Amino acid sequence: MNRGKKYETISFLSDFGTTDEFVGVVHSVINSIAPFAKVIDVTHGIPHYDIRSGGLALARSAQYLSPGVVLAVIDPGVGTQRRAVAVEVGGGESVLVGPDNGLLAPTVALVGGADRAVSLTETNYQLPAPGAMNAGRDIFGPAAAHIASGVDLSELGDSVEVSSLVPGLMPVSSRESDGLHAEVLWVDQYGNAQVNLDPAELEIKENEVNHFEIKTSGLTRIAKKVKTFEELGAGELGLIIDEYGLVAIVIARGSAAEEMKINTGNQVIISFAENSSTQPVPVVLKQLDEKNEGDL
Structure with missing residues (x-):
């Protein structure tokens, strides 16, 4: 042997x-x-x-x-x-x-x-x-x-x-006239949605707050590009570089996947929001009933 x-x-x-x-x-x-x-x-x-x-x-x-x-x-x-x-x-x-x-x-x-x-x-x-x-x-x-x-x-x-050996099929993002066409690769248990975008593909204006428009099949939302969740208000949508170096759609203390009604394999279109006066739509987070606050 x-x-x-x-x-x-x-x-x-x-x-x-x-x-x-x-x-x-x-x-x-x-x-x-x-x-x-x-x-x-x-x-x-x-x-x-x-x-x-x-x-x-x-x-x-x-x-x-x-x-x-x-x-x-x-x-x-x-x-x-x-x-x-x-x-x-x-x-x-x-x-x-x-x-x-x-x-x-x-x-x-x-x-x-x-x-x-x-x-x-x-x-x-x-x-x-x-x-x-x-x-x-x-x-x-x-x-x-x-x-x-x-x-x-x-x-x-x-x-x-x-x-x-059988190859794996990996989705590739593309830049179209209406923005970056990307695909949701993974939704973790917190509802953070990783997409197949390298952060370098996003158009970032240095020393400014950058907002991006995110479109799904049925929704359009404005998200803020951030480095940490701390920069987002409760329920505010954001784009962040995740722990694997890709772009992820997130919500502070909430599920971005639920808010955007997206799951693995869904397409999203991300474009720079020139008019950043369009404000992010906050998610209303459930509050504990007073009588249940001691049950945690």
Whole structure:
């Protein structure tokens, strides 16, 4: 058997949720094969079957993950002819394991491309399965554990051309006559809506308060460009550079996604508001009833 590099960390992302036993079972399978490996749960809250959201979440996380094995399972094609793959990146610093459906592609691109890849076809490194519906438990989890234990990728299956890996579809913003056409990439649990805009794409007037018009399919609002939430009044709409360096639509102590009626995949048009006398429309925040104030 060819021996490869050993890894101490397995970072795990999926759409399994936490209601059923799926995540715990995969943890246990990994532990039985590689008891030394530390499993980091990145998230299991990706919307079911949402490959793009999972791919973007993995890409956002990639630069902060410990070198090691990355196990990603969002697999609407489970049981079909789609390939199960392991992809080595960064000169062997990390290996990504998951379905070849575009889920891994944004991260592979972000870290400079794939060094090599294999199709996970060697059944000696899989669990015997009564059915084909749980590849996370039977194929991907065991593969991640064996790779962490030092099994070389070449032992796990046939080599595949890295150019044949399924690409991820990443939306691109564009500048049109009516403004910047962007797409909502992600809405976090606070309702902040990240869009696919680099801050440099915004027209900023130095030493002035900059206001921008934001249009959705049914709403138009004015937002102020700010550096921190502190610069916004309660319920005031803003544009901010988020923790990943992209533009986000936000509301102080409120949900911008709810106010703008937007979600992942929706289009927004952002343009400089020349007439900044148009005031932002504040959101009315719910106040606690006096009788309930002590219930917190």
